[in-house]
Amino acid sequence: MKEKLDQIKTEALNKIENSTSLENLNEVRVNYLGKKGELTAVLKSMKDVAPEDRPKVGQMVNEVREEIEGALEKSISRMEKALREAKMKEEVIDVTLPAKKNNVGHRHPNTIALEEVERIFIGMGYEVVEGPEVEKDYYNFEALNIPKDHPARDEQDTFYITEDIVLRTQTSPVQVREMEKGKLPIRMIAPGRVFRSDEVDATHSPSFHQIEGLVIDKNITFADLKGTLAEFAKELFGEDTKVKFRPHHFPFTEPSAEVDVTCFKCGGSGCRFCKGSGWIEILGCGMVHPNVLKMSGIDPEEYSGFAFGVGLERIALLKYEIDDMRLLYENDSRFLKQF
Ligand code: DAH
Numbered sequence: 001m002k003e004k005l006d007q008i009k010t011e012a013l014n015k016i017e018n019s020t021s022l023e024n025l026n027e028v029r030v031n032y033l034g035k036k037g038e039l040t041a042v043l044k045s046m047k048d049v050a051p052e053d054r055p056k057v058g059q060m061v062n063e064v065r066e067e068i069e070g071a072l073e074k075s076i077s078r079m080e081k082a083l084r085e086a087k088m089k090e091e092v093i094d095v096t097l098p099a100k101k102n103n104v105g106h107r108h109p110n111t112i113a114l115e116e117v118e119r120i121f122i123g124m125g126y127e128v129v130e131g132p133e134v135e136k137d138y139y140n141f142e143a144l145n146i147p148k149d150h151p152a153r154d155e156q157d158t159f160y161i162t163e164d165i166v167l168r169t170q171t172s173p174v175q176v177r178e179m180e181k182g183k184l185p186i187r188m189i190a191p192g193r194v195f196r197s198d199e200v201d202a203t204h205s206p207s208f209h210q211i212e213g214l215v216i217d218k219n220i221t222f223a224d225l226k227g228t229l230a231e232f233a234k235e236l237f238g239e240d241t242k243v244k245f246r247p248h249h250f251p252f253t254e255p256s257a258e259v260d261v262t263c264f265k266c267g268g269s270g271c272r273f274c275k276g277s278g279w280i281e282i283l284g285c286g287m288v289h290p291n292v293l294k295m296s297g298i299d300p301e302e303y304s305g306f307a308f309g310v311g312l313e314r315i316a317l318l319k320y321e322i323d324d325m326r327l328l329y330e331n332d333s334r335f336l337k338q339f
Contacts, residue, residue: 008042013071033069106339109322117232121213134161134167136173143176144172145292157169169194175214179296186214186217190211205325210312213310215307244279252288253307256286261279273321285307
């Protein structure tokens with residue numbers, strides 16, 4: 001009997017020792033101390049023990065039971081403690097850790113430049129309007145005095161959606177859309193994306209941005225155009241900036257001009273930035289062609305106006321002294337964060 005009890009004890013203690021969970025320990029309790037457990041079975045078999053030996057055996061059974069119970073209790077409390085500690089560890093908040101950086105982006109140089117241009121023109125009483133990027137051939141070319149066979153179309157080859165619908169090559173069609181609305185006078189700028197079938201290089205991209213300007217009113221003259229753009233250049237590039245109007249040709253303006261500003265790097269004496277000339281070209285402009293006014297339902301005898309078109313990337317590249325346009329489209333935040 002003693003051997004049997006010793007065996008039960010060793011077995012039970014061993015299992016307790018090797019238990020890895022509270023469930024394991026509970027199994028041990030049931031298997032050894034439970035109603036149908038092994039120790040209980042020994043008690044039940046007391047009837048086979050000689051009466052004089054019974055008290056001794058009873059005492060041995062009790063001792064084994066106490067030992068097993070003691071070991072169970074210890075294991076249970078040890079395990080519960082470990083579980084509690086693990087939970088605490090899991091839930092701990094280290095207040096000394098640096099906060100997670102909120103990775104906010106940065107305004108694109110194009111956006112910064114555009115906001116600057118908008119600020120200047122809004123200050124002069126202009127409205128900011130927009131037109132569609134997918135545009136009718138009529139608005140992009142025809143209504144701007146560029147009929148189907150006009151050579152100006154060669155310079156502005158684009159992506160055709162259908163025969164009559166294109167990705168706009170310029171923001172100038174927004175002029176026509178505004179004039180067609182029939183509300184005069186007009187004082188607007190129209191920023192937006194334009195497309196050309198150009199190869200990518202340091203100064204070209206198949207998709208870039210322009211800002212169109214249009215003023216239509218009675219008695220608008222070339223002097224208004226000059227004054228407006230001179231003021232614009234000063235605000236954008238600094239008080240000392242001068243403008244130069246070079247005769248040019250655009251089908252939708254007459255007369256037309258290209259505008260240069262004095263190099264803001266060297267002030268006009270000539271440097272690497274302006275390729276030694278002292279001047280930097282920034283935009284095209286002119287007096288709105290009578291044909292364009294007529295096609296948009298405006299009487300050129302009564303109204304006149306001027307228009308201009310600026311390349312937004314060109315402004316951004318100049319203003320922030322970026323030497324490769326491609327940088328503007330890569331969206332590398334290390335680049336963008338410099339502006
Ligand atoms: N749309 C012209 C271009 O993309 C730029 C331009 C020139 C716009 C003269 C105008 C203008 O409004 O008057 O080359």
